[in-house]
Amino acid sequence: MTARSIGADAAPYGRAVVPSVWSRLWSANGPGYLFLLPWFIGFFGLTVGPIVTSFYLSFTNFDLLTPAEWVGFDNYARMFTADPKFAQSMRVTLLFVVFSVPLKLAFALSIALLLNRGMRGLPIYRAIFYLPSLLGASVAIAVLWRQLFAGDGVVNDFLAIFGIQGPSWISNPRTSLWTLIALAVWQFGSPMIIFLAGLRQIPVDLYEAASLDGASKWRIFWKVTLPLLTPVVFFNAIIQTIEGFKSFTPAFIISGGTGNPVNSTLFYTLYLYQEAFAFFRMGYASALAWVLLAIVAIFTGVSFLTSRYWVHYDD
Amino acid sequence: MNATSIGLKQVVKRYGDVEVIHGIDLDIEPGEFTVFVGPSGCGKSTLLRMIAGLEPISGGSLLIDEQRMNDVPASKRGIAMVFQSYALYPHMSVYQNLAFGLETARFPKAEIEQRVQRAAGILRIEPLLKRKPRQLSGGQRQRVAIGRAIVREPRIFLFDEPLSNLDAELRVQMRVEIAKLHHDLGNTMIYVTHDQVEAMTMADKIVVLNSGVIEQVGAPLDLYNNPHNRFVAGFLGSPKMNFVEGTVASLDGAAPTVNVGGTMVALRRPLPGFGIGDKVTFGARPEHMGLTEDAGTRFADVRVDLVEQLGDTSMLYASTAGGQPLTIALEGQRQIAVGSTVTTYIDPARYHVFGADGTAIR
Known part of the structure; x- marks a missing residue:
């Protein structure tokens, strides 16, 4: 046998049929990807696509009817230099977050501490207290809230029993935001449930050791309960702050979509909505959305950075 | 202080x-x-x-x-x-x-x-x-x-x-x-x-x-x-005390006998209040039993189920003809065939007898 013939025989082995990457992937995971396809369509079509598009639109003027016009950073520049409503909406939103989040967390923790005392009928109370959280973001509750705090609403009827003439809470720029803060605090159920779960995780031995040491309930709360609950406080604070920045429905319903009186309930998201769907300034609205994302990201990042100084993890 | x-x-x-x-x-x-x-x-x-x-x-x-x-x-x-x-x-x-x-x-x-x-x-x-x-x-x-x-x-x-x-x-x-x-x-x-x-x-x-x-x-x-x-006897001591059931066979004054699985064991203490046929329980700690006469009174023939070598002690796990388990602690490293039958002896000064209600008879 010649060398040539050996080479000719060897050739078929050298060019053995190797399955393509795609066919290997398909044979191994194909059915799995097929089942994931609806999620991929939703993720790329309804999440990633709009995110990328809105980022692009934030650098354009776009009114839905004419083609988008590239304007560079003009939208962002306008926001910080020539738009008093942006500043007002930011102020209202920050006030809302600064007051509603701590109040809601304090309220939620107080109720959780009460419920954690092993009272009878606990599941019923828990469900009752959680109910507002399920209903709170709905249009119906916002409408109800509007009725409660109107000039001739139930709140003023109640105050009238004591001879107090209450204002029209939602029509008064000095009190309108506080009605929305009250509504947010009323929705304390979700953080309360999480606090309750956190309280259940604290070993009873620690309380017993503290009581043997003669610690009062107040001291036990500040020195044992609260420090051990800080991971839960941190989680709730982050979630509720993000929720606060995103808050939209109550302000929209109570102010009739205007943010009035005197822009006192002009939440950031409401202003964004107005720019997008009332004035059809989609480019500017997109820029507003990205600034909100940046603010929330900065807040969350700072919170995580500072957490090492006040959040106590067991391990 | x-x-x-x-x-x-x-x-x-x-x-x-x-x-x-x-x-x-x-x-x-x-x-x-x-x-x-x-x-x-x-x-x-x-x-x-x-x-x-x-x-x-x-x-x-x-x-x-x-x-x-x-x-x-x-x-x-x-x-x-x-x-x-x-x-x-x-x-x-x-x-x-x-x-x-x-x-x-x-x-x-x-x-x-x-x-x-x-x-x-x-x-x-x-x-x-x-x-x-x-x-x-x-x-x-x-x-x-x-x-x-x-x-x-x-x-x-x-x-x-x-x-x-x-x-x-x-x-x-x-x-x-x-x-x-x-x-x-x-x-x-x-x-x-x-x-x-x-x-x-x-x-x-x-x-x-x-x-x-x-x-x-x-x-x-x-x-x-x-x-x-019987509870205290069984709870304290490791390995725990052996308990073997028996019946009173004779009541001869200060030296009654008890039938333990067919073997008559003579007690060195009276059984006040007991009648022939009454049930009693023997209690003997593993370290108070042995396989030679110098260990005490003849107790029962048992079948060896397992031998554990602990170095200084050999633990013998066995069962009586009636199927009652026994553990015997033997000093030293003892070679005993599993499945063989051996005769056990108990220290007459250190065994215990319990009545049907578990109370020790002294």
Whole structure:
């Protein structure tokens, strides 16, 4: 046998049929990807696509009817230099977050501490207290809230029993935001449930050791309960702050979509909505959305950075 | 030394309608190291928690230095407790853990510092004072837990199964350290455990509990040598005592005989109140049995099921003709074929006989 013939025989082995990457992937995971396809369509079509598009639109003027016009950073520049409503909406939103989040967390923790005392009928109370959280973001509750705090609403009827003439809470720029803060605090159920779960995780031995040491309930709360609950406080604070920045429905319903009186309930998201769907300034609205994302990201990042100084993890 | 007496008079604990501690009477002398021992659910931890003030007393009286303490808050009883879980505050350093009780009691800073350093010195944990509990080993955590009790300079120390989370080697080490601590401090201490080895090695006085009642109280060797009933006999000693059922065959004055699986065993003590055919139970510890006549009275022929070589001892696991299991501890390394039949002998001075109700016949 010649060398040539050996080479000719060897050739078929050298060019053995190797399955393509795609066919290997398909044979191994194909059915799995097929089942994931609806999620991929939703993720790329309804999440990633709009995110990328809105980022692009934030650098354009776009009114839905004419083609988008590239304007560079003009939208962002306008926001910080020539738009008093942006500043007002930011102020209202920050006030809302600064007051509603701590109040809601304090309220939620107080109720959780009460419920954690092993009272009878606990599941019923828990469900009752959680109910507002399920209903709170709905249009119906916002409408109800509007009725409660109107000039001739139930709140003023109640105050009238004591001879107090209450204002029209939602029509008064000095009190309108506080009605929305009250509504947010009323929705304390979700953080309360999480606090309750956190309280259940604290070993009873620690309380017993503290009581043997003669610690009062107040001291036990500040020195044992609260420090051990800080991971839960941190989680709730982050979630509720993000929720606060995103808050939209109550302000929209109570102010009739205007943010009035005197822009006192002009939440950031409401202003964004107005720019997008009332004035059809989609480019500017997109820029507003990205600034909100940046603010929330900065807040969350700072919170995580500072957490090492006040959040106590067991391990 | 700050030794204190403890008295329990008809102490009862009820959860709703369920009574779990049934009228306990007990006296603990000043400076005594008392061990509550018993199986899980016997009420030993509940009793300890009632003394600590962590569980209300449903009935009877708790006396500390002759003063009724039922309604005195836990923190006012002069008691410090070491928990099974250590109960260290995970967010505080070792120093802060030790100082917490003193800060709560508003001690001056200088005294807190002095007491913490003293406790740390006793327990050799000075280098650990700045660490968090998560940075400590199990044994170090246990020391800190004991240190937290020491700094308060209590009248009484309570230990609730403090070694049960440690590995075997560390348990032995800590056992010795706690015994030494008791010797050095001289305080009254109550120690709860389900481990009879801990009870035997540490206690001045053992209280054997079962189902919410005291089965027997006494010095460790007293309980080992003279158990009042079958429960105490079986609970103390490792390996546990053998129990073999038999029936009274004859009642010849001071030397009755008992039929044990066809073998007639002559007793060296009378059986007052017994009749022929009545059931009795023999109790013999594995170390008090043997395979040669010099081990004592002929007892029963048994079939060897298993032999364990422990080096200095050979453990023989066997069964009688009636299928009753027996364990025999033989000195040295003994080669005995599994499946063979051997004759067993018991030390006539050290076996026990129990009546049908489990009470020891003396």
